[in-house]
Amino acid sequence: MAVGIVLVSHSEKVTEGLKELLHQVVGEGKIVSAGGDEDGIGTIFERIQAALEEVEGETIVFYDLGSAKMNAEMAIEVAERDDIHLTSAPIVEGAYLAAVESSIGKSLEDIKASLEKEFHIEED
Amino acid sequence: MAVGIVLVSHSEKVTEGLKELLHQVVGEGKIVSAGGDEDGIGTIFERIQAALEEVEGETIVFYDLGSAKMNAEMAIEVAERDDIHLTSAPIVEGAYLAAVESSIGKSLEDIKASLEKEFHIEED
Amino acid sequence: MNLDVQTTIAWIQKLNDKIQSNKDHLTSLDRAIGDGDHGINMARGFQEVSKVIEGAEFSSPSDVLKKVATTVMSKVGGASGPLYGTAFLKMSMANKEETVDGDGLAGMLEEALAGIKQRGKAEKGEKTMVDVWEPVVEAMNEEFDSGRLREVAQSSMEATEELKATKGRAAYLKDRSIGHLDPGSVSSFYLFEAMAEALEESE
Amino acid sequence: MNLDVQTTIAWIQKLNDKIQSNKDHLTSLDRAIGDGDHGINMARGFQEVSKVIEGAEFSSPSDVLKKVATTVMSKVGGASGPLYGTAFLKMSMANKEETVDGDGLAGMLEEALAGIKQRGKAEKGEKTMVDVWEPVVEAMNEEFDSGRLREVAQSSMEATEELKATKGRAAYLKDRSIGHLDPGSVSSFYLFEAMAEALEESE
Ligand SMILES: Nc1ncnc2c1ncn2[C@@H]1O[C@H](COP(=O)(O)OP(=O)(O)O)[C@@H](O)[C@H]1O
Ligand SMILES: Nc1ncnc2c1ncn2[C@@H]1O[C@H](COP(=O)(O)OP(=O)(O)O)[C@@H](O)[C@H]1O
Ligand SMILES: [Mg+2]
Ligand SMILES: [Mg+2]
Ligand SMILES: [Mg+2]
Ligand SMILES: [Mg+2]
Numbered sequence: 001m002a003v004g005i006v007l008v009s010h011s012e013k014v015t016e017g018l019k020e021l022l023h024q025v026v027g028e029g030k031i032v033s034a035g036g037d038e039d040g041i042g043t044i045f046e047r048i049q050a051a052l053e054e055v056e057g058e059t060i061v062f063y064d065l066g067s068a069k070m071n072a073e074m075a076i077e078v079a080e081r082d083d084i085h086l087t088s089a090p091i092v093e094g095a096y097l098a099a100v101e102s103s104i105g106k107s108l109e110d111i112k113a114s115l116e117k118e119f120h121i122e123e124d
Numbered sequence: 125m126a127v128g129i130v131l132v133s134h135s136e137k138v139t140e141g142l143k144e145l146l147h148q149v150v151g152e153g154k155i156v157s158a159g160g161d162e163d164g165i166g167t168i169f170e171r172i173q174a175a176l177e178e179v180e181g182e183t184i185v186f187y188d189l190g191s192a193k194m195n196a197e198m199a200i201e202v203a204e205r206d207d208i209h210l211t212s213a214p215i216v217e218g219a220y221l222a223a224v225e226s227s228i229g230k231s232l233e234d235i236k237a238s239l240e241k242e243f244h245i246e247e248d
Numbered sequence: 249m250n251l252d253v254q255t256t257i258a259w260i261q262k263l264n265d266k267i268q269s270n271k272d273h274l275t276s277l278d279r280a281i282g283d284g285d286h287g288i289n290m291a292r293g294f295q296e297v298s299k300v301i302e303g304a305e306f307s308s309p310s311d312v313l314k315k316v317a318t319t320v321m322s323k324v325g326g327a328s329g330p331l332y333g334t335a336f337l338k339m340s341m342a343n344k345e346e347t348v349d350g351d352g353l354a355g356m357l358e359e360a361l362a363g364i365k366q367r368g369k370a371e372k373g374e375k376t377m378v379d380v381w382e383p384v385v386e387a388m389n390e391e392f393d394s395g396r397l398r399e400v401a402q403s404s405m406e407a408t409e410e411l412k413a414t415k416g417r418a419a420y421l422k423d424r425s426i427g428h429l430d431p432g433s434v435s436s437f438y439l440f441e442a443m444a445e446a447l448e449e450s451e
Numbered sequence: 452m453n454l455d456v457q458t459t460i461a462w463i464q465k466l467n468d469k470i471q472s473n474k475d476h477l478t479s480l481d482r483a484i485g486d487g488d489h490g491i492n493m494a495r496g497f498q499e500v501s502k503v504i505e506g507a508e509f510s511s512p513s514d515v516l517k518k519v520a521t522t523v524m525s526k527v528g529g530a531s532g533p534l535y536g537t538a539f540l541k542m543s544m545a546n547k548e549e550t551v552d553g554d555g556l557a558g559m560l561e562e563a564l565a566g567i568k569q570r571g572k573a574e575k576g577e578k579t580m581v582d583v584w585e586p587v588v589e590a591m592n593e594e595f596d597s598g599r600l601r602e603v604a605q606s607s608m609e610a611t612e613e614l615k616a617t618k619g620r621a622a623y624l625k626d627r628s629i630g631h632l633d634p635g636s637v638s639s640f641y642l643f644e645a646m647a648e649a650l651e652e653s654e
Contacts, residue, residue, distance in 0.1 A: 011145045014216065017137025017159075021188075024165045025283040035141075037528040041148045041488070045532060046525040064145075064216050067530030070570055074524060074533045090214030092138065092188050104424055120244045149486040161325040165285070169329060170322040191327035194367055198321060198330045228627055 004030035004055035012036030026103035048075040128154035128179035136160030150227035172199040262442035293324030313340035338363035350392030375411040377432035394444040401440035465645035496527030516543035541566035553595030578614040580635035597647040604643035
């Protein structure tokens with residue numbers, strides 16, 4: 001799987017479960033879960049940062065709610081890499097599409113285009 | 125919370141985690157998780173059926189992938205109730221919106237309309 | 249070429265045998281264009297079906313098929329659970345006679361196909377089990393014959409290799425789905441093969 | 452009215468004290484229009500901030516604020532984590548002098564506000580902490596004064612009660628958000644109140 005996937009949700013169970021689901025669909029592949037905070041529901045910048053480091057290379061990041069987005073944006077800025085894309089596509093459905101496309105060797109650009117088409121979103 | 129929410133995903137962790145997240149946002153409320161199958165990733169008609177029975181009253185059902193949809197449709201047909209709506213809105217983002225609106229007393233019709241607007245979908 | 253209770257049970261048991269011995273084959277086909285669980289789903293569900301119909305008493309094929317339907321719905325899971333569940337349910341509703349003749353069988357299969365298409369919203373050519381069920385129904389509507397049933401099921405199953413998927417995960421794979429058999433079409437072939445065998449042995 | 456290392460530490464410790472003793476208040480405000488975790492998020496994060504700056508040596512206010520920023524980013528979570536994290540980071544970058552005077556302080560706050568707005572994409576009037584930060588920055592740009600700082604922070608915090616939310620969960624609540632104080636605006640008031648107290652005590 002070429003493009004890595006980072007899952008940022010307020011719930012660690014959601015990202016862990018989603019990761020398992022995607023692994024069953026695409027087999028191996030760089031899918032990293034960065035969900036939850038120390039008291040349960042929330043997101044933590046440090047976990048996202050660690051996830052981005054774990055993936056390396058072209059990466060697409062999914063988030064669930066607005067505050068997860070801010071933490072993800074911050075982690076991406078701090079990483080100072082230009083091969084990471086933060087998408088507003090829905091986390092479960094979007095990550096499924098991205099995982100399948102990545103597993104057949106699509107590039108980050110291709111996957112971005114597919115997400116835009118499928119979910120009627122405009123990415124920057 | 126007036127309108128109940130049933131979450132159907134291939135992963136039990138996803139629906140359980142999402143349920144916890146929604147409970148933190150809206151407090152108490154009828155949110156039932158019906159995810160996974162006996163071997164892990166999948167959906168099982170029986171669990172959805174049980175979830176629908178547990179909720180009672182106006183209910184909105186979210187699913188993740190196509191086969192979850194079929195199982196949900198079948199369970200809804202068998203239930204022979206006309207107060208259940210199956211939505212194609214994204215499961216995490218859609219259920220969040222629905223939970224918030226339900227918690228402030230919105231009706232099933234109102235929530236359907238909000239989901240259509242927010243996610244550019246057409247519901248029947 | 250008539251279906252009675254005993255033949256119906258033999259059909260389903262033969263189907264279960266085929267599924268159990270081809271579990272890995274179905275799973276590896278699904279790994280190529282799906283999520284790799286079709287063998288697991290079918291084996292789990294039909295194991296249960298086999299157990300459930302073994303001890304029970306039935307008054308008609310419809311009776312057996314209804315039991316099969318509800319067990320499949322509850323235990324198979326995935327897309328194939330609701331699809332096969334619907335198929336068996338429609339068959340059980342289509343004909344309630346104690347012994348179903350060739351025309352009756354053709355009518356049952358036709359109803360099952362309609363149920364599958366309604367449930368899955370797939371049309372022929374989209375690389376799903378519909379690509380086996382539809383040619384089979386067309387052929388059996390001309391004349392019900394177990395030899396022809398086996399033949400048409402097999403050739404249309406094989407023809408799914410060249411189709412491009414537009415449903416489910418395989419749809420995202422698009423052109424890459426070409427060159428692989430559709431797993432649900434292969435399990436549907438087993439269903440028809442088992443039916444043909446049971447009917448022939450009952451003669 | 453100058454900020455040195457010691458005053459900066461006093462400011463942050465006072466802020467932590469206020470957060471710890473108002474943890475339940477912040478949480479119950481967030482329960483009304485958010486998800487009920489603002490007190491928990493802030494108390495967890497600033498507890499850690501307090502511990503981290505206690506032992507350490509710093510050469511400038513900028514130095515202290517940078518440490519606060521990275522700890523807040525890592526430990527607060529939620530929306531307020533990245534927002535306050537960004538605010539403290541921008542303050543630490545805006546002025547690196549050993550002692551920051553009134554003009555320097557106004558400049559720091561202005562940069563922090565810009566960071567919050569860029570991060571959260573909120574404008575004034577949307578019932579967020581911006582509704583406290585923006586009036587404060589405007590007033591301090593005229594003339595930095597601790598009494599005025601406290602006054603403006605308090606009145607603009609109180610004014611959020613009448614605003615309608617358009618961001619985050621509260622946005623879905625729309626009109627129902629009216630009549631409740633915005634939790635992040637209340638914690639922002641504590642930040643400015645603590646700053647005013649620390650500056651006054653250092654004189
Ligand atoms: N919408 C559909 N209509 C008809 N058949 C379908 C549809 N979706 C899937 N199938 C059939 O089901 C098979 C896959 O079943 P299975 O692997 O058990 O379920 P899942 O796809 O949920 O993992 C496919 O090979 C195909 O024949
Ligand atoms: N986009 C935003 N821009 C500015 N401030 C925001 C924004 N979103 C939330 N806030 C502030 O954060 C506060 C909520 O913080 P907190 O409860 O800790 O995070 P969360 O909303 O993720 O649970 C709100 O009261 C508001 O003042
Ligand atoms: Mg499968
Ligand atoms: Mg499956
Ligand atoms: Mg909150
Ligand atoms: Mg929160």
